[in-house]
Amino acid sequence: MSNKSNYNITESDLIKGAVAGDRRMQEELYNRFSPKMYAVCLRYANNSNDAQDLLQEGFIKVFRNLHRFRAEGSFEGWMRRVFVNTSIEYFRKKSAQLSSVSEKEENTIEDSDISALDQLAEKDIIAIIQELSPGYRTVFNLYVVEGYSHREIGEMLGISEGTSKSQLARAKSLLQKKISQYLSDTRKSYTR
Structure with a gap:
């Protein structure tokens, strides 16, 4: 997460390159968005180690599903939804059922x-x-x-x-x- 991002590469080119399997573009995508997505993970995780696990799991899902991004909304918003859903899955696996109230x-x-x-x-x-x-x-x-x-x-x-x-x-x-x-x-x- 400490590597600097190259903002000379457009988001569109970054996505196309990452979908095509270009490792440099995948790394750039990670460098550009990992700080923000880590913050999302940290809000849901029990600690920084769990947040790191969520970050890695989320990026695996992003890269597996990147070809599904249709550019109908913001890319960052699409990624955020992937990370929130990853965090919810984590919560479901780790937590007991929430207590119901009358x-x-x-x-x-x-x-x-x-x-x-x-x-x-x-x-x-x-x-x-x-x-x-x-x-x-x-x-x-x-x-x-x-x-x-x-x-x-x-x-x-x-x-x-x-x-x-x-x-x-x-x-x-x-x-x-x-x-x-x-x-x-x-x-x-x-x-x-």
């Missing part, structure tokens, strides 16, 4: 605001999100970062819409507590 429980869950996120650096936010359980983290990422609806998340993960809402609310609540604690600890270290 409609009554769903209506009692508060949807907390996370305004403290504005005060944190991206790496701090990612580290705090990684502390969430895989279920909370996955639903949070799919809803907040990727923009899926609760219905779509339910279908992807095999859970009810209410369970998705519950997992998100609980994730936000935990994140709010973790962020408040982090900010409190940070302020204390500056005042010493």
Whole structure:
């Protein structure tokens, strides 16, 4: 991931070359997109090693299916979907089933605001999100970062819409507590 990308090569030429099996173009495609796709993987993974595994698995899928890209949307968006789906598959294999909630429980869950996120650096936010359980983290990422609806998340993960809402609310609540604690600890270290 540390190699520099050659932006003189157009995205279209890069894709054509990679589909044709040109190793230089495949390497360039990897170098150009691996930092962004690693960030996607890191949001879903338990740790950096798992994120690296997801990155490699995702690129294998990208290269196997590159010929299917129809240029009807952005290439980066297409890749992101491959990596999100790879992460969801990982989640399904690694995690126990998310706990279901009743409609009554769903209506009692508060949807907390996370305004403290504005005060944190991206790496701090990612580290705090990684502390969430895989279920909370996955639903949070799919809803907040990727923009899926609760219905779509339910279908992807095999859970009810209410369970998705519950997992998100609980994730936000935990994140709010973790962020408040982090900010409190940070302020204390500056005042010493």
